[in-house]
Amino acid sequence: MRASRHVHTEPRNRRTGGRIGDALRCGGDLLLGLVLLLGGGLLGSCANPMMPSGGPEDQTPPAIVATDPPHEAVNVAPNRIRITFSEYVDAGSFARALTITPEIPGRLEYRWRRRSVEITLPEPLREGTTYVLTIDTNLRDAHGVALREPLTVAFSTGPVINQGRLAGQVIDPTAGTGVAGIDVFAYAAPDSTAPSALPDRPAYRTQTDDQGRFAFAYLREQPYFVAAVQDRNRNLAPDPSEPFAAPPHPVLIAQPDAPADTDTPRWLLTVLDTIPPEPRRVQARSRSRLEVRFSEAVRLTDRDPTAWSLHDSLARTPVAVRDVYMLPDDPRLVFLRTDLLAERPHVLIPAGIADSSGTPVAPTPVSFIPTAADDTLQIRFRRFEPAGLQADALGRYVLLPSVPPGVRFNQPVDDATLHARLAVTDTTGQPLAFTTSTEDGTAYALHPGPPLQEGQVIEVRVRQPRPGGTDTTFARVFQRIPDDALGSRAGYVAAADTSGPIVVELYPPPDSPRRTPYVTRALDGRYTFTGLPEGTYTLRAFVDRNDNQRWDGGRLVPYTPAEPLAWITDGLDVRPRWEQVREDTLRIPPR
Numbered sequence: 001m002r003a004s005r006h007v008h009t010e011p012r013n014r015r016t017g018g019r020i021g022d023a024l025r026c027g028g029d030l031l032l033g034l035v036l037l038l039g040g041g042l043l044g045s046c047a048n049p050m051m052p053s054g055g056p057e058d059q060t061p062p063a064i065v066a067t068d069p070p071h072e073a074v075n076v077a078p079n080r081i082r083i084t085f086s087e088y089v090d091a092g093s094f095a096r097a098l099t100i101t102p103e104i105p106g107r108l109e110y111r112w113r114r115r116s117v118e119i120t121l122p123e124p125l126r127e128g129t130t131y132v133l134t135i136d137t138n139l140r141d142a143h144g145v146a147l148r149e150p151l152t153v154a155f156s157t158g159p160v161i162n163q164g165r166l167a168g169q170v171i172d173p174t175a176g177t178g179v180a181g182i183d184v185f186a187y188a189a190p191d192s193t194a195p196s197a198l199p200d201r202p203a204y205r206t207q208t209d210d211q212g213r214f215a216f217a218y219l220r221e222q223p224y225f226v227a228a229v230q231d232r233n234r235n236l237a238p239d240p241s242e243p244f245a246a247p248p249h250p251v252l253i254a255q256p257d258a259p260a261d262t263d264t265p266r267w268l269l270t271v272l273d274t275i276p277p278e279p280r281r282v283q284a285r286s287r288s289r290l291e292v293r294f295s296e297a298v299r300l301t302d303r304d305p306t307a308w309s310l311h312d313s314l315a316r317t318p319v320a321v322r323d324v325y326m327l328p329d330d331p332r333l334v335f336l337r338t339d340l341l342a343e344r345p346h347v348l349i350p351a352g353i354a355d356s357s358g359t360p361v362a363p364t365p366v367s368f369i370p371t372a373a374d375d376t377l378q379i380r381f382r383r384f385e386p387a388g389l390q391a392d393a394l395g396r397y398v399l400l401p402s403v404p405p406g407v408r409f410n411q412p413v414d415d416a417t418l419h420a421r422l423a424v425t426d427t428t429g430q431p432l433a434f435t436t437s438t439e440d441g442t443a444y445a446l447h448p449g450p451p452l453q454e455g456q457v458i459e460v461r462v463r464q465p466r467p468g469g470t471d472t473t474f475a476r477v478f479q480r481i482p483d484d485a486l487g488s489r490a491g492y493v494a495a496a497d498t499s500g501p502i503v504v505e506l507y508p509p510p511d512s513p514r515r516t517p518y519v520t521r522a523l524d525g526r527y528t529f530t531g532l533p534e535g536t537y538t539l540r541a542f543v544d545r546n547d548n549q550r551w552d553g554g555r556l557v558p559y560t561p562a563e564p565l566a567w568i569t570d571g572l573d574v575r576p577r578w579e580q581v582r583e584d585t586l587r588i589p590p591r
Contacts, residue, residue: 178212
């Protein structure tokens with residue numbers, strides 16, 4: 001008796017370290033207009049000042065309307081500083097947002113009265129010194145509306161107030177747009193060279209506004225090393241894995257006149273991931289299947305199972321690893337198939353793994369005890385690849401040039417089983433020979449022989465055995481995109497820096513199934529991209545100083561500037577059967 005079949009065809013401050021000390025945090029719901037002051041300081045607490053309710057929704061951030069000492073006052077030596085805002089603010093957010101430069105040792109005490117806060121200083125201020133209070137975008141009013149840009153108050157204990165200024169913009173290197181809320185640190189530089197090591201704390205701190213722009217004011221007029229950092233742990237220091245931006249020049253000199261907007265230097269945000277991924281846990285799914293969780297998202301760089309080390313700790317004997325694979329559900333998980341494991345301590349050392357930056361896995365041993373459960377996992381079809389494709393009006397799934405059709409299973413499948421379960425046919429039902437390849441051990445790319453031609457249509461069928469002898473067949477029709485549906489883009493690019501070739505990257509539209517850019521080199525200042533589906537693209541170009549085919553954002557220590565970079569972000573339209581040329585030359589600035 002033949003097995004029955006069902007065919008499924010797819011349808012169509014905490015800022016510590018002396019900056020503000022242990023800032024007093026206040027909270028709680030209050031009666032209308034009530035301000036509760038207890039103890040006036042760090043050992044006491046204060047209620048969060050609240051403004052009366054009613055009226056239209058507040059969208060205006062708070063502003064400073066008065067200070068004592070007055071802004072830009074000289075020859076003052078206060079032991080208290082009072083700031084009055086235009087509206088009620090959240091006291092806890094004020095404590096997180098405030099930085100005083102130079103830093104004042106000891107603990108600051110806060111006392112709120114309606115829209116004003118009085119800051120009691122722990123010791124007398126230094127003579128002949130300009131003090132700068134910066135309130136960053138962590139400050140929120142009573143309705144949660146945050147500052148769009150930092151606020152600055154300055155005064156001097158001497159007859160002169162510093163007038164040094166610095167300005168710049170922190171930019172996303174892919175989109176070419178400003179990045180808001182990035183901390184910017186200015187370190188005093190002894191000369192015109194970048195420091196060999198950064199001090200524990202910056203001399204000054206500010207933050208970028210909603211356009212990514214920042215401005216220092218009232219600085220001592222001298223050279224500075226200026227670094228931008230996404231200070232996630234709020235420790236006023238750049239830490240490994242935190243996004244940062246190296247300055248365009250080793251030092252910048254604070255002067256009374258900041259550059260105009262057209263001359264504003266650019267800081268290009270990047271990440272330098274030097275921390276290797278580490279195995280955190282091994283969980284036995286069965287006597288012959290292991291799940292290994294890593295500290296971050298990883299990918300397989302080598303699927304050779306013999307590179308992994310697995311030992312029985314008591315017997316002191318190796319155990320063979322038979323297969324290594326990943327699933328798309330969690331990029332931190334790697335799975336192993338092994339020989340049968342005894343229910344006693346084992347040690348595993350990973351290999352052939354790297355994170356998204358290419359940093360290899362640390363060969364850290366992990367101990368675990370296997371389970372006694374037998375492995376009952378059966379091979380199961382999960383989906384067709386590539387994921388995210390949409391069927392056209394004819395129910396076909398269109399493949400971009402060089403993109404193969406594929407299938408994904410829940411575990412590795414040997415070649416004989418693959419060919420027994422898969423069928424690839426042309427439009428007449430004639431079988432087509434094919435080979436397979438896989439990068440992660442569960443997604444298999446199908447390579448018909450001969451290769452798919454433009455416009456060619458094929459059908460892929462996957463047979464899934466079911467208990468009781470009933471098979472289910474899944475089917476999908478693929479078509480290689482026709483040439484007459486593709487277009488081209490060309491243009492010109494130039495750079496003052498000639499220390500390396502110019503690499504040009506064309507980024508596909510957001511709704512494209514392609515997730516990586518098209519990449520080429522500019523030859524004699526001209527770039528050309530062919531075989532492009534219709535849509536609106538963006539472009540960036542950079543001087544590839546180290547000739548590694550990818551943009552490098554530099555380093556803070558030792559100082560290395562980012563590779564020069566420029567963008568076309570206003571959109572490059574691609575039309576089928578057309579080569580469109582942008583006549584305006586894209587110019588890459590030197591820094």
